[in-house]
Amino acid sequence: MSWEKCVRYMTLNTAADIIDLNEILSKIVNNILGNPSDQKFRELKFSYKTIQSRIISRKGGFELLQLFGFIASVKDGEKVLILEISTREQEDLVFQNLNQSLEILRSLFHKAEKLMIILKSIYLI
Secondary structure (H helix, E strand, O other), X not given: OOHHHHHHHXXXXXXXXXXXXXXXXXXXXXXXXXXOOOHHHHEEEOOXXXXXXXXXOOOOHHHHHHHHOOEEEEEOOEEEEEOOOOOHHHHHHHHXXXXXXXXXXXXXXXXXXXXXXXXXXXXXX
């Protein structure tokens, strides 16, 4: 799926869900960028409640992780998403992709925030 299609798909979520999705994905990406040699930040288990409820259950959440470079796999009999980095060159490319991904998320997040403000003023939420 392309970034364009993924972002369009994500807009089917509520603005609050987009904001939450941005928060959790930003945290994941920042953890990876801040701890590049730590594999635990590059492995997400499908069984984790947070991963299920805040990412995979949201429209475009799983697809975003794939665009970040995560690959669905099975490890020790459990479904996981893994961001593999095997060479220094690959690490540079992955980190560049993650930084670009954060920029796209921030843009979508700001649009969702504006929508929430408009809805609150209209419906006095």
